[in-house]
Amino acid sequence: MEKDLTLENQETQEIQDIQEFQDSSDEENHSECMICKRDKVEYMCFPCRCKILCKKCAMKMASGGKCRKCTKLFVQCKRIL
Numbered sequence: 001m002e003k004d005l006t007l008e009n010q011e012t013q014e015i016q017d018i019q020e021f022q023d024s025s026d027e028e029n030h031s032e033c034m035i036c037k038r039d040k041v042e043y044m045c046f047p048c049r050c051k052i053l054c055k056k057c058a059m060k061m062a063s064g065g066k067c068r069k070c071t072k073l074f075v076q077c078k079r080i081l
């Protein structure tokens, strides 16, 4: 009985590792601005919190707009700390 339990735990752990890896790599792919596709991302849309804007594009869209990532409307750009 004990051996069976150990095997089950190992399989669950492996699945969790794979999911964590995919999440972090997805985040790294969006390090350049999704509007101008040139500058580094420094701002996120709020309240959806998508990190997609460089400084210049954040200034242009400071009063809000449509998020390019999740397509929701945002009301503010916040600096990523």
Ligand SMILES: [Zn+2]
Pocket: 033, 034, 035, 036, 037, 038, 039, 053, 054, 055, 056, 057, 058
């Ligand atoms: Zn930009």
Ligand SMILES: [Zn+2]
Pocket: 045, 048, 049, 050, 067, 068, 069, 070, 071, 072
């Ligand atoms: Zn968004």
